[in-house]
Amino acid sequence: MNPRRKKRLLITSALVVGLSLAVGLVLFALQQNIDLFYTPTEIIEGKKETGIKPEVGQRLRIGGMVLNGSVKRDPESLKVSFDLIDNGGGIVTVFFTGILPDLFREGQGIVAQGELLNATQVNAFEVLAKHDEEYMPPEVAEALEGMDHLKTDKK
Amino acid sequence: MLAEIGQFALVIACMLSLLQTVYPLYGIYARQQNAIESAKILTILQFFFVAVSFAILSYLFLVNDFTVTYIATNSNSALPWYYRLSAVWGAHEGSLLLWVLLLSLWSTAVAVMSKRLPIESIARVLAVLGLLSLGFYLFVLLTSNPFLRTLPYFPVDGRDLNPLLQDIGLILHPPMLYMGYVGFSVAFAFAIAALMEGRLDSAWAKWSRPWTMAAWVFLTVGIALGSWWAYYELGWGGWWFWDPVENASFMPWIAGTALIHSLAVSEKRGVFKSWTVLLAISAFSLSLLGTFLVRSGILVSVHAFASDPARGLFILAFLILIIGGSLLLYAVQAPKVKSRGRYRLFSRETMLLTNNILLIAALIVVLLGTLLPLVHKEIGLGSISIGEPFFNSMFSILVVPFALFLGVAPLVRWKRQNIKELFKPLLHSLFISTAITLIFLYSFASHFTWLALMGVFLGFWVLSTTCYELCLRATHRFSLFTGLTKLGYSHWAMSIGHAGFAVMIIGITMTQNYSIERDVKLAVGDHIAFEHYDFHFDAVNDLQGKNYTGSVGVFTIKKDDQYVATMKPEKRIYTVQRMPMTEAAINAGVTRDLYIAMGEMLPDGAWAVRIYYKPFIRWIWFGPLMMGFAGILMMLDRRYRVKKSDEEEA
Structure with a gap:
């Protein structure tokens, strides 16, 4: 090989190695941070598309409607728990410590992000409610399709 | 009647485009x-008609004409007049009207202010801008007409503007952001026109540069404003959430920065020309992509407006038409572009190339993170x-080489070094920045990370190399x-721009590492203490606003x-939509913010309260403001000023 080609080969292979390293790192970081979305029914029976149930300890997002009368508060602290339900009928209990969003109410669709504690319990580190009266995350809307919305707060 | 005139003006503007x-x-x-010469007149006329249309919509908002559907859903007679005006762009239809208005404003600015350019080039640029306007006019008229009537059964009062949007931040944030988004259309049009002409030279870069810089300044300030608004208005004290819609504005910004x-x-050197053209195309394409992501409701986001598949x-x-078309043109024409300049491996050119590579890497990270959930869902693997x-x-990984090179690059000469x-x-700077870093952390950091x-x-590395370079150059x-x-x-x-970046990095680092966030349960009379600060909950009083009621906490x-x-x-509880809102109280300072937000009243009468200590958070927004100021300075440089003699000529 003449020196010029050798130099080019070196540069090219260095580029390839560097690029694949970078891509590998990005994909690895991505793998660690993907949170699948489940409805309460899917947590109990497995995902609609694949039938796979989440494992205990897995990070996930769950979306559903807050069951009426299920919000329980700890009198001493900001611990709170509530049940989520969807149109499949499954019920999952969510535990959360902190301040619930302004639009969190019973009978509302919400999304929580957290860790699966056991088959029907999720420990959430974040609870999101929809941001205005019109908007609901599409996934939650799908999960609640056909259910009666209890709009007690509306005129 | 007026609404129909507004719509008619819009139709005329569409025809003109x-x-x-x-x-x-x-x-x-x-x-x-x-x-060829008609291009300028047509552009100005088009701007006139869309401005008329926009003015009419604003007027209808001011006089509370609830026979117009858009106004009935987004305004209310109890709303103060300035929020009624900003409500014009508070939702989908009006914000698109603002978009086309700004697009034609930019086009008009190009038509009026580029007297030194050959008329044929301007005509091409304006034609491309006209095509973009045409697309958006059709979009407004066909799918999101703000002038639709509620007749014959119109409501007595409107449903009010979303309370989150009733804020000074929202009066300013969207127009700024849109000026930036839309401004990249000028860089795009210059690039396309140059490709059509088959002539890409340094002159082209020189014309395009102040326009690109103007758009970038608006986008920078717009994003910073949005971040600031989210910080004080959303009530949980974050300044960036990596929300898809934020990413949608961040991607054109990264591409614009590279550009x-x-x-x-x-x-300056006549190299990288075809790459620059590609970046100009990308920056605007990413603006369009952002619009698509936001407007189609395809994304799960706090910013999502009502979705409509059409x-x-x-x-x-x-x-697809715009991006596909321009990339096709690029593929055909770009190989004809020849770069003359030569440079060695270690030179300013390579340094700027490194800047571009790292920015593109950052862009890909954001793009991947934003679009992957979409792809994942569409191919049936679930949300x-x-x-x-x-x-x-x-970003913590990418910023390291980026900032290191950023410090070195201005010291490196063009061609070879x-x-x-x-x-x-570099040794001096290293020594100075290490020393300052240690002193800084010793004074302000509670612990080491x-x-x-x-x-x-x-x-501080970027700051000290920047100052060092200034002194070297000056002496x-x-x-x-x-x-x-x-x-x-x-x-x-x-x-100043680089220093602004450094200020922002320091702000982000301090805020992310040393913030203290406490969600606590407090009854009146309780107190909580941390970081030398003591927060005493004195009282809760009733609150009565113009269109809301509520409670206000008093803390000493x-x-x-x-x-x-x-x-x-x-x-606050906004009476029309029955929507609760948290208005945080913020005590701002150069080295720290104190932040208190009321959560909810708990059954036993105590309150859930959110108390934050945020060190150096102001720096996060002050940095971008410096960058914006730097951009304006660059546009004022002698090279871009229209000379007196030229103006007299014209």
Whole structure:
């Protein structure tokens, strides 16, 4: 090989190695941070598309409607728990410590992000409610399709 | 009647934009001077009609005409007049009208202010801009008409503007952001026109550069405003959430930042030209992509407006047409572009290339993180979300080489640089920045973390190399003081812009590493203390606003037993939409913010309260403001000023 080609080969292979390293790192970081979305029914029976149930300890997002009368508060602290339900009928209990969003109410669709504690319990580190009266995350809307919305707060 | 006139004006503007696209191009083809010169008039006329349309919509908002559907759903007679005006762009239809208004404003600015350019080039640029306008006019008229009537059964009062949007931040944030988004259309049009002409030279880069810079300034300030607004208005004290819609504005910004740097190389050295064109196309395409993501409702986001599949489909088609068309043109024409300049491996050119590579890497990270959930869902694998840690860790990695090179690059000469000459300045800077970092952390940090050390060091590294370079350049021929006054505006612009980046990095690092966030349960009379601060909950009073009621908490803050401030966070209930809103109380300072937000009243009468201590968070927004100021300075540089003699000529 003449020196010029050798130099080019070196540069090219260095580029390839560097690029694949970078891509590998990005994909690895991505793998660690993907949170699948489940409805309460899917947590109990497995995902609609694949039938796979989440494992205990897995990070996930769950979306559903807050069951009426299920919000329980700890009198001493900001611990709170509530049940989520969807149109499949499954019920999952969510535990959360902190301040619930302004639009969190019973009978509302919400999304929580957290860790699966056991088959029907999720420990959430974040609870999101929809941001205005019109908007609901599409996934939650799908999960609640056909259910009666209890709009007690509306005129 | 007025609403119909508004819509009619919009239709006329749409027709004019069609003419603006076709007629000048025909003129160039048929060599008819009249047709070529008509481009400017058509552009100005188009702007006039869309401005009339926008003014009418604003007027209808002011006089509470609830026979117009858009006004009935987004305004209310109890709303103060300034929010009624900003409600014009508070939702989908009106914000698109603002978009086309700004697009034609930019086009008009190009038509009026580029007297030094050959008329044929301007005609091409305006034709491309006309085509973009045409697309958006059709979009507004066909899928999102703001002038639709509610007749015959119109409501007595409107449903009110979303309370989140009733804020000064929202009066300013969307127009700024849109000016930036839309402004990249000018850079795009210049690039497409140059490709059509088959002529890409340094002159092209020189014309394009101030326009690109203007758009970038607006986008920078717009994003910073949005971040600031989210911080005080959303009530959980974050400044960036990696929300898809934020990412949608961040991607054009990254591409734009790469573009202003590579344009500098193209202008000064005549290299990287086809790459610059590609960046110009990308920056605007990403703006369009952002619009698609936001407007189609395809994304799960706090910013999502009402979704309508027809709208999504329209923008998608438009997106494919514009991006596909311009990339095709690029593929055909770009190989003809020849770069003449030569440069060595170690030179300013390579440094700026590195800047571009790292920015593109960042862009890909954001793009991947934003679009992957979409793809994942569309191919039937279920919905996913990509967590903040992904973006945070990727950016903490990328910022290291970026900031290191950023410090070195301004010291490196064009064409070639002897490495040995750099040892002294770099060693000095290294020493200075390490020393300042240690002193800084010792004074302000409560504990040690490697991440904080790294971030703060990078910030001071950029700051000290920037100052060092300024001094070197100034003392090159004169004494330091005279030298500094003799430096050109664009040199100052570079230094201030880079310093702004450094300030932002320091702010981000300190906020992310040393914030203290406490969600606590407090009853009146309770207090909580941390970081030398004592927060005493004095009282809760009733609150009565114009279109809301609520409660206001009263907190007395003391630092080491010295009175600091009284803070009054509010909990509002907006009466029309029955929507609760948290108005945080913020005590701002250069080195720290104190932040109190009322959560909810608990059954036993105590309140859930959110209390934050946020060190150096103001720096996060002050940095971008410096960058924006730097951009303006660059545009004022002698090279871009229209000379007196030219104006007299014209």
